[in-house]
Amino acid sequence: MSPRSWLFAVALLVGLVSSLPADEYRTWSDVSGKFTVQARLVRIEENYAILEREDGVKVAVEISKLSPADRQYIERNLPENPFIVIEDKSAKKLELPAAPSTSAEEPLAGTGFRPYFIEHANTGVAIDWSKVKPIPIDPSVDWTLTVPYAKPITRKVQSFGLPAKIDMFEKVTALVTHPLANSVVVQYTATRPGRQEKSHRFVFCALERQKVAATPPGSEDSSALAIYPSSVSNEFFFVCRRDKFGFGNRDVLSINSPMASGDPSAPFLRVWFTWTPYETMTGAARDVKWADFPNERTLVTCSGTGLILIWNLANMQPEASLQTTMGHVPALSPNCQWLAFATRDQVGILDIETRRIVALQNTPRPQAFPILAFSPSGKKLACLTNQRMISVWDVASGKLEADFSLPSGIVFGEKFLFPHDDFILGGDRYLLHWKSQLLVWDYKNIEAAAMLGDLTCVVFSQSSAAGVGNVSCLGLTHIPHAAALQVL
Known part of the structure; x- marks a missing residue:
């Protein structure tokens, strides 16, 4: 498997996931209208909508199988940038801290506890x-x-x-x-x-x-x-x-x-x-x-x-x-x-x-x-x-x-x-x-x-x-x- 194809596989496995702000419970239905569920939208993962019912059970449904109204609801709640970084060639340097101060005259931010x-x-x-x-x-x-x-x-x-x-x-x-x-x-x-x-x-x-x-x-x-x-x-x-x-x-x-x-x-x-x-x-x-x-x-x-x-x-x-x-x-x-x-x-x-x-x-x-x-x-x-x-x-x-x-x-x-x-x-x-x-x-x-x-x-x-x-x-x-x- 080439690095390019493997990175694509990683993207599928990790999932292009978007956290959504919607907390409301609403009625969702499939394209035919025969099946419905009362749930809230948790997130979008790949081409699936992850829903949570009122009893806490999570269900996944393909977005393409949802009703047009439900798909429009998802589009309105998508964040502006749905992409995540798969490989960042610039991510090579980490800003490392200097040695922590052990002087009582130079306290560091935090709880004040020093181990x-x-x-x-x-x-x-x-x-x-x-x-x-x-x-x-x-x-x-x-x-x-x-x-x-x-x-x-x-x-x-x-x-x-x-x-x-x-x-x-x-x-x-x-x-x-x-x-x-x-x-x-x-x-x-x-x-x-x-x-x-x-x-x-x-x-x-x-x-x-x-x-x-x-x-x-x-x-x-x-x-x-x-x-x-x-x-x-x-x-x-x-x-x-x-x-x-x-x-x-x-x-x-x-x-x-x-x-x-x-x-x-x-x-x-x-x-x-x-x-x-x-x-x-x-x-x-x-x-x-x-x-x-x-x-x-x-x-x-x-x-x-x-x-x-x-x-x-x-x-x-x-x-x-x-x-x-x-x-x-x-x-x-x-x-x-x-x-x-x-x-x-x-x-x-x-x-x-x-x-x-x-x-x-x-x-x-x-x-x-x-x-x-x-x-x-x-x-x-x-x-x-x-x-x-x-x-x-x-x-x-x-x-x-x-x-x-x-x-x-x-x-x-x-x-x-x-x-x-x-x-x-x-x-x-x-x-x-x-x-x-x-x-x-x-x-x-x-x-x-x-x-x-x-x-x-x-x-x-x-x-x-x-x-x-x-x-x-x-x-x-x-x-x-x-x-x-x-x-x-």
Whole structure:
């Protein structure tokens, strides 16, 4: 497939989507007038109108099949510019911030909170384990919740070009987002024949400005895990984990930021802070399996054996712990207020601020290596167990709504997203309608995916015959897209 034809395919998949201001519910009808629906117009995607009924169910209909009056209604509500950028050759330079001020005489805009890793950069920290309070798992806790309103973060569907891969051995190994951040980190890793060490480089993408910058390749083994949601507009920090082979060698975390160099398109990384969260442990218990920031004052980590720590970023100390199960990946709720967790026999929800378990129930079976994910609305919670079993719960009532095995031949691995209340995305490619347990779509060109509010952030890649000078694209899009909705 040529780069030109592949970009056209990307445009179809991402969709030429226009957000529409119409909030009114009205009667829509097809050309024949035999079929009608009371709904409001949500958006236009490709040649489909996406409508939402009063009960919240979304339907897709080809615009050409709508009545003339409905087509005129759509035309009146279209924005002036319905086009998005597919490839922006000028989007090569990212304006990088200068080093944040650590002087009390020069406060930066924002909430005024300055995390320990800035105020005490390069100093390290001695962890006081005596002050860590274990969070008890009380079996008497029931499951009745009021799902908090997930305030939508306005982001537009968009896509733009990424730097080409250096060669055929370079792969996307991490895609990191945060709902409160306006930047994305893409990590490329290459393992080349005859070389023992790996090559890594990071691409930083400013979403609002559609600008990118890539670090030069480096040999230090590390993986990007999380983006810090700084309230200061000109700051950008992200967390990396040391990634050496063997248990106990994925243990060191560092907080980094890209800094401007002589070449604006090739920043260097400044390491602000380095520490070992599970320094007293050994083996898998020492490894950091997962990490994320619920807010600018808090970091949550989970070890390889499932020990969750809640860190206070004011002093870089863990304040609370929760023991879950080995290989566990918890999930932050869309509003970052709750943390969904799983033990071998239970699933629960922890209120991060109060350090209290607010919901708990037994699972259908013992769970091995459970990976959790919230839907964008926060109304559904899914769990992938042993890389093949899926359970889905209603968050408000705790009702188990689905429990099934993946279709034969479908492998999710550890890549598990919940991009829509009715659909699950696994392996960064397989779209599953969990209510019917049907495989709806195979996004073969997606190399990495991550949630960003109600949009899915994806990296598309297409190699040339030589593996050099290939086309890569970062996109924010709706998954499922309109054509996938029509499959059901």
